[in-house]
Amino acid sequence: MSESLANPLLPAPYRVLRNKRNTHDVFTLDVEPVKRGNSTLFSPGQFNMLYIFGKGDAAISISGDPTKEQPLRHTIRRAGVVTQALEQVKPGGVLGIRGPFGVPWPVKEAEGQDVLLVAGGIGLAPLRPAMYTLLANRDKYGRIALFYGARTPEDLLYLSDLEQWRGRFDLQVCVSVDTAKRNWMGDVGVVTKLISKASFDPLNTVALVCGPEIMMRFSVQELKKNEIKSGNIFLSMERNMKCAVGFCGHCQYGPHFICKDGPVFRYDQVQSLLGKREV
Amino acid sequence: MESLEKILVQHPFLKNLEQKYVQLIVGCASNVRFDSGTFIYREGEDANYFYILRTGKVALEIHDSGRETITIETLGEGDVLGWAWLVPPYRRHADAHALELTRAIALDGKCLRDKCRDDHNLGYELMMRIVPLITHQLQATQLQLMDVYGVKK
Ligand SMILES: Cc1cc2nc3c(=O)[nH]c(=O)nc-3n(C[C@H](O)[C@H](O)[C@H](O)COP(=O)(O)OP(=O)(O)OC[C@H]3O[C@@H](n4cnc5c(N)ncnc54)[C@H](O)[C@@H]3O)c2cc1C
Numbered sequence: 001m002s003e004s005l006a007n008p009l010l011p012a013p014y015r016v017l018r019n020k021r022n023t024h025d026v027f028t029l030d031v032e033p034v035k036r037g038n039s040t041l042f043s044p045g046q047f048n049m050l051y052i053f054g055k056g057d058a059a060i061s062i063s064g065d066p067t068k069e070q071p072l073r074h075t076i077r078r079a080g081v082v083t084q085a086l087e088q089v090k091p092g093g094v095l096g097i098r099g100p101f102g103v104p105w106p107v108k109e110a111e112g113q114d115v116l117l118v119a120g121g122i123g124l125a126p127l128r129p130a131m132y133t134l135l136a137n138r139d140k141y142g143r144i145a146l147f148y149g150a151r152t153p154e155d156l157l158y159l160s161d162l163e164q165w166r167g168r169f170d171l172q173v174c175v176s177v178d179t180a181k182r183n184w185m186g187d188v189g190v191v192t193k194l195i196s197k198a199s200f201d202p203l204n205t206v207a208l209v210c211g212p213e214i215m216m217r218f219s220v221q222e223l224k225k226n227e228i229k230s231g232n233i234f235l236s237m238e239r240n241m242k243c244a245v246g247f248c249g250h251c252q253y254g255p256h257f258i259c260k261d262g263p264v265f266r267y268d269q270v271q272s273l274l275g276k277r278e279v
Numbered sequence: 280m281e282s283l284e285k286i287l288v289q290h291p292f293l294k295n296l297e298q299k300y301v302q303l304i305v306g307c308a309s310n311v312r313f314d315s316g317t318f319i320y321r322e323g324e325d326a327n328y329f330y331i332l333r334t335g336k337v338a339l340e341i342h343d344s345g346r347e348t349i350t351i352e353t354l355g356e357g358d359v360l361g362w363a364w365l366v367p368p369y370r371r372h373a374d375a376h377a378l379e380l381t382r383a384i385a386l387d388g389k390c391l392r393d394k395c396r397d398d399h400n401l402g403y404e405l406m407m408r409i410v411p412l413i414t415h416q417l418q419a420t421q422l423q424l425m426d427v428y429g430v431k432k
Contacts, residue, residue: 120427120428121427121428122428149428150428151426151428151429155428176353178422178423178426178427178428179349179350179351179423180349180350181347181348181349181350182338182340182347182348182349182350184350185378186353187353187355188338188350188351188352188353189352189353189419190418190419190422190423192418192419192422193415193419197357211427211428212427212428214422214425214427215422215427215428218418218422
């Protein structure tokens with residue numbers, strides 16, 4: 001058992017192997033445990049608490065491939081104190097990690113069905129492990145489609161993955177940006193518009209949605225308009241988080257704690273809370 | 280004419296429209312193509328046509344002197360282009376730029392307005408198809424304005 005599972009409040013030391021820039025404000029950290037025996041296993045959609053000594057910690061989803069043996073990978077957008085400090089960490093540097101935590105995407109439960117992944121902005125990071133898992137078990141699913149929206153072409157993440165996925169015949173990949181300069185030859189428009197252009201069997205489709213809350217709300221509207229059942233729509237919710245194990249109440253969301261009951265919720269579990277100003 | 284009618288009834292915009300109305304619309308329709316790189320219309324021009332896009336890709340662009348041209352939306356197969364034919368003073372609000380070879384059915388705006396005036400049921404049918412597009416566009420603009428992917432302040 002990993003040290004962090006033995007005591008979920010105690011960060012274990014991890015060494016940074018690589019700090020790769022994705023966009024002007026997003027970077028990906030690859031880390032490995034300093035002590036042997038600390039696991040790098042996780043399920044798609046789970047997150048870790050990344051701790052920078054003297055600064056604090058932040059919940060960050062694991063963005064790597066759970067079907068392969070590789071360093072733990074986190075894709076992070078610079079927001080405030082902790083993420084700025086994480087951005088500065090150089091290879092060889094050490095940070096503390098607790099986790100993995102949280103309810104994963106229902107990729108196993110989706111077997112036999114069509115799967116739609118709808119990602120907005122940094123929301124592609126928690127969905128990427130789900131995509132890797134689906135593709136590693138491609139024959140177990142019906143149609144698979146990814147709809148990915150970003151602010152501008154310069155903000156698109158994982159370009160080499162996108163290129164590779166687009167080249168496959170068994171996968172539909174649609175990318176759209178909110179605005180672009182004239183040299184961009186791809187689609188411009190909100191990601192929700194892409195959903196109505198997809199072909200899937202609404203009665204047998206599972207949708208996994210991750211992005212800013214308002215984008216998820218509009219995406220759900222579009223999915224429902226296309227007759228996907230509420231019980232087959234899953235969202236990954238974000239709230240400020242501290243303990244990550246349901247002790248502190250920091251991430252309480254109505255009757256739920258995002259850290260232990262989520263971050264992935266079935267839409268009908270959180271439907272009444274979405275879009276509320278205060279919960 | 281028959282093939283225009285066939286193309287029109289298959290387009291999502293006119294899905295389930297009664298044949299008699301499709302036939303009325305065909306009277307205002309013509310088949311058009313735009314080569315990649317050409318402008319279908321420019322901002323400020325009279326909005327004489329409404330386009331039912333069949334294939335290709337069109338960018339709606341806005342430019343402001345001294346700034347780079349910005350694409351605000353791209354449209355393609357299954358979409359329609361330019362509803363300014365419906366709203367006085369019938370002027371274009373953006374440039375429409377074909378990014379690929381684009382095939383469309385052009386509907387003459389004045390002809391359509393006249394037919395809608397003569398037959399309010401046709402006018403109602405078209406309105407019921409155009410208003411959701413405008414609503415969609417408004418929602419999309421709200422999301423774009425909110426800069427939802429930007430860092431929360
Ligand atoms: C389950 C979960 C998974 C996440 N996965 C990722 C990920 O993969 N990559 C990534 O970049 N970020 C992710 N986040 C968000 C990340 O935790 C926050 O951006 C981070 O905690 C900000 O810390 P900070 O000290 O840098 O900024 P702060 O100084 O704490 O905050 C800067 C700004 O960001 C806002 N903010 C802080 N935390 C959150 C949050 N959780 N949700 C929304 N706004 C917030 C603050 O209100 C403030 O406006 C995730 C959050 C959760 C709950």
